[in-house]
Amino acid sequence: MQRSVFSLSLSPSVKRKLVNAGFQFTNDLLHLKPVQLSKEATLSQLEALEVLQAVRKEGGGGDAGASSSLTALDLLQKEQDLRRIVTFSSQLDAALGGGLPVGKTTEICGAPGVGKTQLCLQLAVDVQVPQCFGGIGGQVVYIDTEGSFLLQRVVDIATAAVQHCSLLVEDDEQRVAMTTFTVETILSNTFLVRCHDYVELLAELHLLPDFLSDHPRVRLLVIDSVAFPFRQHFEDLSQRTRLLNGLAQQLIAMATSHNMAVLMTNQMTTRLRGGQSQQVPALGETWGHAPTSRLLLHWAGSRRLAAIFKSPDHTGATVQYQITSEGFRDIDQSEQTHTVQSTASQRDTGH
Amino acid sequence: MTESGAQLFARLEARRCLKDIEPQMFPEDGGPNHGEVVELYGTEGTGKTELLYHLLCRCVLPVASGGLEVDVVFVDTDYSLDMLRLVSILDSRLNAACSTGLSCSGSDEAALRSCLSRLLVVHCSSSSQLVLTLHFLETSLSSRPGLALLLIDSISAFYWLDRCEGGASIGKQEEKLSKCAELLGRLLRDYRITVFATCHTIRRSYTGPSSDDNRPYLCRPWQRLVTHRLLCSRQEAANNMASTAGDSEEQRRRRVFTVHCTSSSSRTKAYRSSSFYVSDGGVKFI
Amino acid sequence: MVVLREGMCPGLDEALVRDLRAAGITTVEDVVSSDIEELAQRCTVSYKALFAIRRVLLAQHAAFPVSGADLYEELLSSTAILSTGNPSLDKLLDPGLYTGEITELSGGPGSGKSQVCFGVAVHISYQLKQSVIFIDTTGGLTASRLLQMLQAETSNTEEQMAALQRIHIFRLFNVFSLLDCLYGLRGGRLQQACVGGGSVKAVIVDSVSAVIAPLLGGKQNEGMSLMIQVAGVLKTMAKDFNVAALVTNHVTRSVGGEVQPGLGASWSHIPRTRILLERQERAADISHSSVRSATLIKSSRRPCHIREQFDLQWWSRSKEESSGKRKRDETGS
Numbered sequence: 001m002q003r004s005v006f007s008l009s010l011s012p013s014v015k016r017k018l019v020n021a022g023f024q025f026t027n028d029l030l031h032l033k034p035v036q037l038s039k040e041a042t043l044s045q046l047e048a049l050e051v052l053q054a055v056r057k058e059g060g061g062g063d064a065g066a067s068s069s070l071t072a073l074d075l076l077q078k079e080q081d082l083r084r085i086v087t088f089s090s091q092l093d094a095a096l097g098g099g100l101p102v103g104k105t106t107e108i109c110g111a112p113g114v115g116k117t118q119l120c121l122q123l124a125v126d127v128q129v130p131q132c133f134g135g136i137g138g139q140v141v142y143i144d145t146e147g148s149f150l151l152q153r154v155v156d157i158a159t160a161a162v163q164h165c166s167l168l169v170e171d172d173e174q175r176v177a178m179t180t181f182t183v184e185t186i187l188s189n190t191f192l193v194r195c196h197d198y199v200e201l202l203a204e205l206h207l208l209p210d211f212l213s214d215h216p217r218v219r220l221l222v223i224d225s226v227a228f229p230f231r232q233h234f235e236d237l238s239q240r241t242r243l244l245n246g247l248a249q250q251l252i253a254m255a256t257s258h259n260m261a262v263l264m265t266n267q268m269t270t271r272l273r274g275g276q277s278q279q280v281p282a283l284g285e286t287w288g289h290a291p292t293s294r295l296l297l298h299w300a301g302s303r304r305l306a307a308i309f310k311s312p313d314h315t316g317a318t319v320q321y322q323i324t325s326e327g328f329r330d331i332d333q334s335e336q337t338h339t340v341q342s343t344a345s346q347r348d349t350g351h
Numbered sequence: 352m353t354e355s356g357a358q359l360f361a362r363l364e365a366r367r368c369l370k371d372i373e374p375q376m377f378p379e380d381g382g383p384n385h386g387e388v389v390e391l392y393g394t395e396g397t398g399k400t401e402l403l404y405h406l407l408c409r410c411v412l413p414v415a416s417g418g419l420e421v422d423v424v425f426v427d428t429d430y431s432l433d434m435l436r437l438v439s440i441l442d443s444r445l446n447a448a449c450s451t452g453l454s455c456s457g458s459d460e461a462a463l464r465s466c467l468s469r470l471l472v473v474h475c476s477s478s479s480q481l482v483l484t485l486h487f488l489e490t491s492l493s494s495r496p497g498l499a500l501l502l503i504d505s506i507s508a509f510y511w512l513d514r515c516e517g518g519a520s521i522g523k524q525e526e527k528l529s530k531c532a533e534l535l536g537r538l539l540r541d542y543r544i545t546v547f548a549t550c551h552t553i554r555r556s557y558t559g560p561s562s563d564d565n566r567p568y569l570c571r572p573w574q575r576l577v578t579h580r581l582l583c584s585r586q587e588a589a590n591n592m593a594s595t596a597g598d599s600e601e602q603r604r605r606r607v608f609t610v611h612c613t614s615s616s617s618r619t620k621a622y623r624s625s626s627f628y629v630s631d632g633g634v635k636f637i
Numbered sequence: 638m639v640v641l642r643e644g645m646c647p648g649l650d651e652a653l654v655r656d657l658r659a660a661g662i663t664t665v666e667d668v669v670s671s672d673i674e675e676l677a678q679r680c681t682v683s684y685k686a687l688f689a690i691r692r693v694l695l696a697q698h699a700a701f702p703v704s705g706a707d708l709y710e711e712l713l714s715s716t717a718i719l720s721t722g723n724p725s726l727d728k729l730l731d732p733g734l735y736t737g738e739i740t741e742l743s744g745g746p747g748s749g750k751s752q753v754c755f756g757v758a759v760h761i762s763y764q765l766k767q768s769v770i771f772i773d774t775t776g777g778l779t780a781s782r783l784l785q786m787l788q789a790e791t792s793n794t795e796e797q798m799a800a801l802q803r804i805h806i807f808r809l810f811n812v813f814s815l816l817d818c819l820y821g822l823r824g825g826r827l828q829q830a831c832v833g834g835g836s837v838k839a840v841i842v843d844s845v846s847a848v849i850a851p852l853l854g855g856k857q858n859e860g861m862s863l864m865i866q867v868a869g870v871l872k873t874m875a876k877d878f879n880v881a882a883l884v885t886n887h888v889t890r891s892v893g894g895e896v897q898p899g900l901g902a903s904w905s906h907i908p909r910t911r912i913l914l915e916r917q918e919r920a921a922d923i924s925h926s927s928v929r930s931a932t933l934i935k936s937s938r939r940p941c942h943i944r945e946q947f948d949l950q951w952w953s954r955s956k957e958e959s960s961g962k963r964k965r966d967e968t969g970s
Contacts, residue, residue, distance in 0.1 A: 008816075511865045
C-alpha cells in the first residue's frame with residue numbers, strides 16, 4: 001500500500017496542490033528536487049522543501065524517525081535517571097511511588113477548599129530543592145487561571161522549605177547549595193503566568209515549547225486550574241472536548257520531550273446516575289484519559305484524604321494529609337495510626 | 352479491441368443469472384438480474400458482513416450442496432475479508448448438505464478447496480487503484496464465463512479520503528467514485544454480471560439526531576446504478592442478556608437482524624422485509 | 638489519479654508523454670480507458686507499442702486478484718493466535734489475539750486498558766519470546782511497571798532484561814507522527830525490529846483515540862481522512878506482516894447514558910473484535926478494587942455481549958498464589 005500525501009504533516013492547501021499536480025503518493029515525490037517540485041506543483045521553493053523533508057522523514061528505511069524508538073530496557077534506564085519531585089508529605093510520596101513523576105502528567109481533583117492550590121504551591125517550591133537535599137533543583141512555570149496564586153502563601157511555604165533544608169545541612173556541598181536556595185531565588189525561579197480564559201491558556205501553551213527550550217531547567221508546569229477556563233463560554237461541547245483532547249496531547253508531548261512534570265487541577269461536578277448523585281471530576285469523561293495519574297483530594301468528615309484514582313503503576317492508595325501554615329504535610333504522628341486503619345478498612349470495602 | 356468468438360460467447364451467453372440467489376430476502380421474482388447492482392447498507396453490528404458471506408457462499412457452493420456454483424470476484428477495499436469465518440460457514444453448509452444426503456462427493460477438504468477456487472480476492476487501497484483494478488478485471492471477466500458476481504466490500508471505503516483530497520469542490524471529491532461507477536456500468540452492460548456492494552453508514556453531523564442516517568450519500572452515478580437496496584438493522588432485544596455468560600445457540604437465536612429490501616429493477620418498486628439470526632453456520636432466515 | 642510521467646514504463650518517453658498530453662491524456666486512468674486504436678493514430682505511435690504500454694501500466698497500478706484457495710492456504714500457515722496471558726480475556730477472544738486482525742479495547746479512565754496492553758506486551762515478550770511494538774500516545778507507559786510485571790513472572794534478571802529488550806517503544810503524541818511511524822514500520826522497520834529477538838508478533842497502540850479524537854468534529858473532513866488512513870495502514874500491516882494489532886479507544890456516553898466506544902460510526906467498522914472494559918461500580922465512592930469486567934461487543938467468532946470478570950493484578954501476581962487467585966476469579970464470574 002502506498003502512502004497518500006494526505007498523511008503528511010503539511011498544510012491542507014499544499015497537499016491539495018500536490019494532488020492536483022498528480023503527486024498522490026509519497027513515492028511519486030521521493031526522487032524530485034525542490035526546484036522541480038516547486039515548478040510542477042506551483043509551490044513556493046520553501047514549501048517544496050518542506051514537502052520533501054516530510055516525505056524523507058519516513059523515507060522507507062531512513063533512520064530519522066527511528067530515533068524515537070527505544071526498547072523497554074532503554075526506557076527503564078531513562079526512568080531510573082529521572083528523579084521525582086518530593087511533596088513534603090512522606091505518605092503521599094510513598095503512594096505516588098516516590099513523589100510527583102517527571103515526564104508525566106498528573107491531575108489533582110477536588111472540591112473547593114480541600115487543598116488543591118496548596119499542593120500546587122507546595123510542589124512549585126519543592127521542585128526547586130537542590131539535588132544534594134534529594135530534590136531536583138528545577139524551575140517552575142505556574143499558569144494561574146483562577147487568580148488563586150497567593151504570593152504570601154508561596155513565601156510562607158518557601159520559608160518553611162528553606163528552613164527545613166538548612167536544618168539538614170551536613171557537608172560543604174549542602175552549605176554552598178543553601179546560599180542559592182533562598183526565598184528570593186525560589187520566587188525568581190517561579191515563572192508566573194496569569195490566563196483569563198481558554199484562548200489565553202491555549203495561546204500560552206502554544207508558545208511554551210520555545211520558552212522551555214530557552215529555560216532548560218524548568219521541571220514543573222502547573223496549571224491551576226485547567227477546569228475553570230473550560231467550564232464557561234462553551235456552547236458547543238464537542239468543540240470543548242476537541243480542544244481539551246488536543247491540549248492533553250500537547251501537555252504530554254511537552255512533559256516527555258522536556259523531562260518536565262505537568263500538574264493540573266480540576267474541579268468536581270455532580271453527575272446523576274441511576275437516581276443517585278455522585279461527585280466526579282469535571283470536564284467530562286473523555287478528559288479523564290488525559291492525565292497519566294489522577295489524584296483525588298476529598299473530605300471525610302473533618303479529615304482530608306488524598307486518593308490515587310488512576311496511575312500507570314496501578315497502585316491505588318489513600319492517605320491522610322493536613323494543610324499547615326508551612327504547607328502540605330502528613331498528619332501528626334498521634335493521628336497516624338488512625339489513618340492507617342481507615343485506609344485499611346477502605347481497601348477492604350473496595351474488594 | 353478484438354474479441355474471439357469464444358470470448359463473445361462468454362461475454363453474452365453463459366453467465367448465470369443470480370435472480371434466485373436468496374428467495375427469502377428479495378421480493379418475489381425481484382432478485383437481482385443480469386447487470387443489476389445490490390447495495391447492502393447499515394451500521395456496524397447489523398449483520399451486513401454475515402449477509403454478504405451468506406450470499407457469497409451460496410454462489411461458490413456446488414449445485415449438489417444447494418449452491419449456484421459460479422465464480423465470484425471479491426474486491427476487498429476495507430481489508431476486512433475474514434477468510435476463517437467464510438470457511439467455517441462454507442464448512443457447515445457442505446456438512447449440512449452431506450448429512451441430508453444431497454451430496455457427499457470426495458473429502459471435505461477437497462470440496463472446500465473447490466469452493467474457494469471459485470473465489471478471486473483483490474485488495475484495493477485507494478479509489479484510483481479501484482478504478483484501475485476494475486479495468487484490469489475486465490480480462491478476467493472476458494475469459495471466465497463462470498464469473499457471475501462482483502462483490503465490493505465496501506464501496507464507501509474511500510469516501511473520507513476522497514472528500515479530503517477533493518478540497519472544496521464536490522465535483523472533485525466525487526470524481527473518482529463517479530469514474531468507478533461509470534466503468535462498472537459499462538462492465539455490467541457488456542458482461543452481464545451482477546454486483547453486490549456494501550456501504551457503511553456515516554454520521555454527517557455530530558449535533559443533530561441521526562434521522563437521515565439511512566439516506567444514500569455516495570455520488571449520483573453510483574446511486575443510479577443501484578437497483579436493489581438492502582437496509583440492515585438490528586432488532587433491539589427487550590431484555591439485555593449481557594450479564595449471562597455462555598454462548599448457546601439459544602442465545603444467538605435471540606439476537607435477530609432485519610433486512611429491508613427495496614427493489615426498483617422491474618420498473619415497479621417492490622419491498623420485502625425479512626429477519627434472520629446468525630448461527631455458527633452463518634445466516635439463518637426466520 | 639496517477640499522472641503519466643516519462644519513464645514510468647518502457648516505451649513511455651518524453652515525446653510520447655507530450656503527445657498524449659496534447660491529446661488530452663494525462664493520467665494512467667485516461668490511457669487505460671481510452672480507445673487505443675484511435676489514440677495510436679492521433680499520437681503517431683504504433684498500436685502495438687501503445688497496447689503494451691497500457692498493459693504494463695495496468696499491471697503496475699492495479700491490484701492483482703488472488704485465488705481464495707491460495708489465500709486460505711497461506712492464511713492457515715501464517716495465522717497465529719497469541720494468548721493475552723489472562724484466561725478470562727482469552728476466553729472472550731476465542732482464544733487470543735489473532736495475527737492479521739485489529740482488536741480494540743475500549744473503556745473509561747482507569748478501566749484498565751493500558752494495564753491490559755502492558756500485560757499483553759509482557760506476556761508476548763517473555764512467555765512467547767517474540768517482539769512487540771508498543772506505541773504510547775498518552776505518556777501512560779512506564780518501563781518500571783513492565784519490569785514489575787516481569788518480576789512476577791521470573792526472578793531471573795537476565796530473562797527480565799531480555800524480555801524488556803524485545804519490547805520496542807515509540808512515544809508519539811500526534812496523528813502525523815503516528816502515521817510516520819506506522820508507514821515507517823510498514824516500509825521495513827518492522828523487520829528491523831526483529832533483530833536480536835523473535836519476530837514482531839504484535840503492534841500495540843495505546844491509545845488510538847488520544848491522537849485522533851482532537852481532529853474529529855467541526856470541519857471534519859481532514860480528521861476523518863486521517864483516521865481512515867491510520868486504520869488502513871494498521872490493517873494492511875497486520876495482514877501483510879502477520880502481526881496482531883491491539884488498539885485502545887476511549888468511551889462516550891450516548892443520549893440514553895449507555896457507554897459506547899469512541900471515534901464514531903466510521904471507526905466502528907475498523908476493529909474485527911471489540912472489548913469494553915469497565916470498573917465494577919461499587920457503593921463506595923473510591924474503590925481500589927482491581928477487578929474489572931470485560932464485555933465482548935463485536936466479534937465474528939463468539940456471540941456478542943458475553944461478559945467476563947478479571948483481575949488486573951493477574952499479570953503481577955506471584956506464581957505461588959496463582960491458584961488462589963484463580964479460585965476467586967471463578968467465584969467472581
